[in-house]
Amino acid sequence: xxxxxxxxxxxxxxxxxxxxxxxxxxxxxxxxxxxxxxxxxxxxxxxxxxxxxxxxxxxxxxxxxxxxxxxxxxxxxxxxxxxxxxx
Numbered sequence: 001x002x003x004x005x006x007x008x009x010x011x012x013x014x015x016x017x018x019x020x021x022x023x024x025x026x027x028x029x030x031x032x033x034x035x036x037x038x039x040x041x042x043x044x045x046x047x048x049x050x051x052x053x054x055x056x057x058x059x060x061x062x063x064x065x066x067x068x069x070x071x072x073x074x075x076x077x078x079x080x081x082x083x084x085x086x087x
Contacts, residue, residue, distance in 0.1 A: 001028070001042055008047035011056075011075050018077035019046065019056060027060075027069075032082045034069035036062045048075045056080070 005020050023044060026032055036042060040063030048056055053075055060069035060082070073080035 001036070001039065003027075003042050003044055006043070006045045008045065009053055009075075011046075011048050011053050015053075015076045019073075019075060019080065020044075020077075022077035022080045023071065023082070026080060026082060032069075034060060034082050034084050036068050037066060038063040042068075044071070046071065059085075 003020070003024050005016070007016060011019075027034060027042075042063070043061040044058060045061075046056055046058035048054070056071065056073050056075040058071040059067055060071065062068050067085045070083045070085060071080065
C-alpha cells in the first residue's frame with residue numbers, strides 16, 4: 001500500500017519522518033487491527049494538539065475515502081497506537 005501523510009502541526013521534520021515510518025511499518029507488519037476495504041493509497045492526517053507538540057492524533061482513510069483507523073501516540077513515533085474505526 002501507498003501512504004500519503006498530511007500534517008496539520010508544526011512538528012519537526014525528524015519527528016514527522018519517524019512517526020510516518022512507525023505508522024507505515026506497524027500497519028504493514030500485520031499486527032494492526034486496522035483493515036482497509038480497497039487497495040490503493042491510504043490517506044493519513046496527523047496533528048499534535050498540545051503546545052509542546054509531544055503527542056500525536058490522527059486518522060487513516062481508505063482509498064475510497066472511508067475512515068478506517070484512529071492514530072494516537074507520541075509525535076516522535078516512539079509510541080503509536082492504531083485502532084480501527086467502528087463502521
